Amino acid sequence: MTRVALAFSGGLDTTVCVPLLEEEYGYDDVIGVTVDVGQPESEFDEAEETAEALGLEHYVVDAKEEFADLCFESVRANATYQGYPLGTALARPVIASAILEVAEEQGCTGIAHGCTGKGNDQLRFEAIWRDSDLEVIAPVRELGLTREWENEYAEEKDLPVEGGGGGKWSVDTNLWSRSVEGSELEDPSYVPGEEIYNWTQAPSGDTEEIEIEFDEGYPVAIDGEAYEPIELIQHLNELAGAYGVGRTDSMEDRMLGLKVRENYEHPAATTLLNAHEALEGLVLTQEEREFKQLIDQKWSKKGYEGLVDAPLVGALEGFIAETQNRVTGTVTIRFEGGQARAVGRDSKYAAYSAEHASFNTETVGKISQEDATGVAKYHGFQRRLANESIAANQDEEVELATDGGEE
Numbered sequence: 001m002t003r004v005a006l007a008f009s010g011g012l013d014t015t016v017c018v019p020l021l022e023e024e025y026g027y028d029d030v031i032g033v034t035v036d037v038g039q040p041e042s043e044f045d046e047a048e049e050t051a052e053a054l055g056l057e058h059y060v061v062d063a064k065e066e067f068a069d070l071c072f073e074s075v076r077a078n079a080t081y082q083g084y085p086l087g088t089a090l091a092r093p094v095i096a097s098a099i100l101e102v103a104e105e106q107g108c109t110g111i112a113h114g115c116t117g118k119g120n121d122q123l124r125f126e127a128i129w130r131d132s133d134l135e136v137i138a139p140v141r142e143l144g145l146t147r148e149w150e151n152e153y154a155e156e157k158d159l160p161v162e163g164g165g166g167g168k169w170s171v172d173t174n175l176w177s178r179s180v181e182g183s184e185l186e187d188p189s190y191v192p193g194e195e196i197y198n199w200t201q202a203p204s205g206d207t208e209e210i211e212i213e214f215d216e217g218y219p220v221a222i223d224g225e226a227y228e229p230i231e232l233i234q235h236l237n238e239l240a241g242a243y244g245v246g247r248t249d250s251m252e253d254r255m256l257g258l259k260v261r262e263n264y265e266h267p268a269a270t271t272l273l274n275a276h277e278a279l280e281g282l283v284l285t286q287e288e289r290e291f292k293q294l295i296d297q298k299w300s301k302k303g304y305e306g307l308v309d310a311p312l313v314g315a316l317e318g319f320i321a322e323t324q325n326r327v328t329g330t331v332t333i334r335f336e337g338g339q340a341r342a343v344g345r346d347s348k349y350a351a352y353s354a355e356h357a358s359f360n361t362e363t364v365g366k367i368s369q370e371d372a373t374g375v376a377k378y379h380g381f382q383r384r385l386a387n388e389s390i391a392a393n394q395d396e397e398v399e400l401a402t403d404g405g406e407e
């Protein structure tokens with residue numbers, strides 16, 4: 001008996017995959033696997049109900065802890081892609097690994113997803129799965145299915161596809177972000193209303209300040225209360241979401257080159273990323289901050305690609321860990337007008353001296369202000385010489401041109 005494990009959500013795509021894996025790919029048995037990375041309860045209910053109606057053997061794996069840990073690694077790397085925090089992207093390798101584990105335990109020889117051939121997720125899933133010997137199957141992509149065809153097929157086969165699914169939008173939710181695309185949003189000029197948002201309120205005039213504590217770059221407490229990563233993220237999503245923090249509307253350049261209009265909500269992620277960067281600003285030296293931007297950018301790129309297990313990422317994290325040793329302290333964040341702005345920071349590792357920088361003291365420790373005079377004389381010296389010679393040569397050319405004109 002041949003078995004195939006299917007990444008299963010209970011939505012239209014993955015539901016039609018179940019009979020197709022038997023009919024078109026010849027498997028005797030399909031098992032569905034849903035991985036919990038912090039989706040709302042309703043999604044599990046939908047998956048469970050659909051699985052039951054299909055008579056599908058269904059597994060639910062809780063990977064929230066692993067995913068939350070990865071989100072926190074992304075905070076240490078200040079990770080964003082084209083301006084938004086990585087949610088979907090970071091979840092995919094976690095989901096893929098969990099499904100692969102179930103597939104191997106259950107003696108499957110195939111592993112399948114319901115992604116189309118247009119998005120990033122097919123690449124992120126398969127990067128993990130193709131490390132194994134299982135047959136990787138992508139029915140929607142391989143059979144060239146459209147939504148319309150899927151709907152007709154589901155009706156014909158009497159598949160349980162009604163209701164649920166979050167309506168007309170295509171939504172992807174996990175602890176770190178909620179992504180909304182499709183339908184009218186496919187028109188980049190379409191201005192969405194409040195109905196696309198679920199985690200964030202439209203910003204009101206209200207404000208609130210909270211204090212976030214970091215230990216070696218990891219968020220550990222809010223307003224003096226310690227939280228485990230999952231709970232900290234959930235708590236902060238609610239706190240910051242109430243002030244409309246973390247909305248993004250962007251034209252995203254996907255890995256295959258397509259541009260796609262994406263809307264996101266990510267209140268906790270935005271708050272933590274802003275706070276973390278503010279603390280780095282206090283403790284890291286200018287040259288560390290400058291160089292770390294390059295490291296962070298590379299980390300983010302690998303994160304976006306779903307390749308966080310690449311050796312490069314391990315090497316980057318070596319550098320990151322070395323800098324994060326000192327990223328311990330607290331940041332005060334103010335929620336205001338849809339923003340989460342750092343308005344105060346404190347660390348015992350501050351590379352800062354109020355006494356040295358102050359307008360009220362005459363000297364910089366043992367250095368007197370006059371000592372800066374010599375530096376000021378040198379500052380911009382080469383450019384002065386270069387500009388003088390450019391100007392002199394221009395004068396000469398003007399003279400020659402004028403002489404030539406007179407002859």
Ligand code: ARG
Pocket residue numbers: 087088089120121170171172179180181252262
């Ligand atoms: N484009 C984003 C990414 O690749 C997220 C896509 C989420 N999918 C959705 N149906 N909203 O990371």
